[in-house]
Amino acid sequence: MISFLKMLLAAFIFPGFLFLSVYSLVLDFIDRKLYARMQNRVGPPWYQPVADFFKLIGKKTLIPVEANKMMFRIMPLVSLAAVAAAFLYVPVLGQDAVFSFDGDLIIVLYFLTVPPIAAFLAGWYSRGVYATIGATRILTQLFVYEVPLFISLLAPTLIAGTWSISELTAFYAAHPLYALINLPAAFAALISFQCKLERAPFDTPEAETEIVSGALVEYGGRLLAFFKMAHSCELVLVISLFSAVFLPFMTGYVFADFLLYIVKTLVILLLLTLMRVSMARLKINNVVSFCWKVLAPVALFQVVLNLVIRGSLQI
């Protein structure tokens, strides 16, 4: 009974849903502030993401006549639910996630494909012209970045010999030097994550200067609020996953590890924001050729390298 309560507490309060949503607001604010400071602006006040959320919650929800009402309503929640479920498998407090089993890395990667697909379906079923173009671009991009992302996240498992994120983190925390081998994969994963989050230079699906705002163009009010929330939660999830797989340095004390987690996430966020500020949007064909011609070979190189190292070290 008590263990069940503990599990519920972990799933919904900390480090589960509540922590995820609060931290997503924090990271959202820091991201926008950094973006503003790098453009020599003052930037939004700290409560801006909260105010945006409440504002959107209070607005009336309009559903286009031609849209499929059920799909239109359900998709934001599907997106949010997938992200919240995946977050439970990523270690936040120390090395151990709330739930873990051998192969949860694959599960998390599959959960991560749900938000883009939800956005695609949302755009497709709202039947607007811009929404349809945005939706097809999301799908095109999904097929392109998913390959380097999967390969580069699975490469570190070759050395560790496990497919569980928690065990992976534990292995690399015990042998920190091995983590340095994975740097090429970290590079590829960081860029594919940027692509997954649809941030510049990969914000082609929501390019607001050409196709208004992509797949979510017909969304407003509460449903848009949930989509935005899912998106910023996805940011937290992606950053935590990256820090668990590629920056698994631990101190061994729970509290210090948690502080370290926050520092790591902030550093990764800084890198992602730097990428967003310093580059302009790519065309969709450039995204495709970049991912296939640069990222995928880098990730594959990592796989070969890890196999060789594994063979020569006899781990």
Added chain:
Amino acid sequence: MTNVNLIKKAIEWGTEKSPWIIHFNAGACNGCDIETIDSLTPRYDLERVGILKQGSPRHADILVCTGAVTLQTRDRLIQIYEQMSDPKFVIAIGTCACTGGIFEDCYCVTGGIDSVIPVDVYVPGCAVRPEAIISAVDKLLEKLKNAEKDENQQKNAEKIEEKTETAKNGEETAEQKEEPKNDA
């Protein structure tokens, strides 16, 4: 009950703090549009007060409209206004948008923005300065705040009246009552 009130308050607060705008050119000479875009540049940094420019009318709260309404844009303007979800506001930027300006009585012009859709704030000027646009948004938000306050005051006044009425109950009820203000 208190929870509902709390959420309502949070929503009111959010509405004040995060006005998202969409810009529409109803037939301006482009002078006012350049100034509108100018006020969104890092020099003025409107994100400080939560203003973001949105592409889709469904995401926006404030329609920033420039120029006199021509016959061609009239239907589009109405469409865009109707695509925005409540609560929504309109700011008319420039003399043309306020009254028709130099295009007044032109054969292809219906007049200012308010000849087609309701307008909350007028900003005269040819062309308007970015500072004036920012101050217009600020005025709009203040108007919002005051409207809420007035509503609350009205409710409170009604409550007090009810109480006093029940307290007096039968005694001289024919006292002069102040009528609640109705500026909003």
